[in-house]
Amino acid sequence: MSDESVNEASNASAVGPNMQEWPTGRLLATASRLVEHAWTERLDQIGLTHAGLVVLHLLQESPRSQTDLARLARVENQTISRTLERLQREGFVERVSDPSDRRRHIVSVTPAGTDVWNSARTLERDMMPEVDEPEVFRSALLAIIASSAAKRWEPEA
Amino acid sequence: MSDESVNEASNASAVGPNMQEWPTGRLLATASRLVEHAWTERLDQIGLTHAGLVVLHLLQESPRSQTDLARLARVENQTISRTLERLQREGFVERVSDPSDRRRHIVSVTPAGTDVWNSARTLERDMMPEVDEPEVFRSALLAIIASSAAKRWEPEA
């Protein structure tokens, strides 16, 4: 009984409910995109992006090289490169080349970067909708990450 | 110089395990990206992308206008526009303008599009890692989508 209709009779019921039959991976992608979209609105009020937020978090602990940042954030080198370019342009991080290895750039957070991080750090939690069994949900996400990331980031376990 | 460190204080524990403390939203984004990455490898062997796969799925039922496709896929109009451009270039869909409303383009799947969909439809399920309580996990995702999408797609409930 699929009352999913064609062009002229496009009814309201055609919109929502079918999503319950979507494959899990597609739900995952959709949920992720929508959540990101929600805090993007907040973040760019303070000059940040989602990708930059992750980097600022990682730099709170200590300065790091770009390769380290990429590995910790689970993205590729080139992606970090551009994210840092933006953060630097905004004055949130500094890059200086490592005197002991001139291939490396040591990235550190600036005072302005620390300020903006302090404004943003709670957002990341506040903007996340609540779910019924948060621990089960988080475990599932961690399991997915572990199994999917195995081929790319395993070597440093 | 064997250490991976910048200022010799960065310990090994800084690498992997810390992810367990990541905010849930960031885990969601990371998991989503990694899963997408996994099947991207498979999909482009048959000339498809993740975005195209969703569209082909939606078109299996019946031809639709671009605005309908965008709404059903939970993306904006412009995004669908380019996705369709690619699918058309590959010969997987056709666009004809609606004779009864020449602003509209009716999008329909071609035989080649149906073929490629049949090759790909199982991938979407097979590539998804298993989780402990799939039903809880799916419910959580649906809840997140519902709450996040409210402002953008609610009007047609």
Added chain:
DNA sequence: CTCGATTAGTCAGCTAGCTTACTATTCGAC
């Protein structure tokens, strides 16, 4: 010392989201 392999980072080019701004068509009020 030299030369090849490895490592850090960048550049170009692709898809996929998004926003803002635009054209073309249709509809509706007058």
Added chain:
DNA sequence: GTCGAATAGTAAGCTAGCTGACTAATCGAG
């Protein structure tokens, strides 16, 4: 009939992932 509002779609320009190809610096084997 005309003119303004609403709708369908496109275009440009942004961030963010990715791959593949490149430079520069370091390491290491001979």
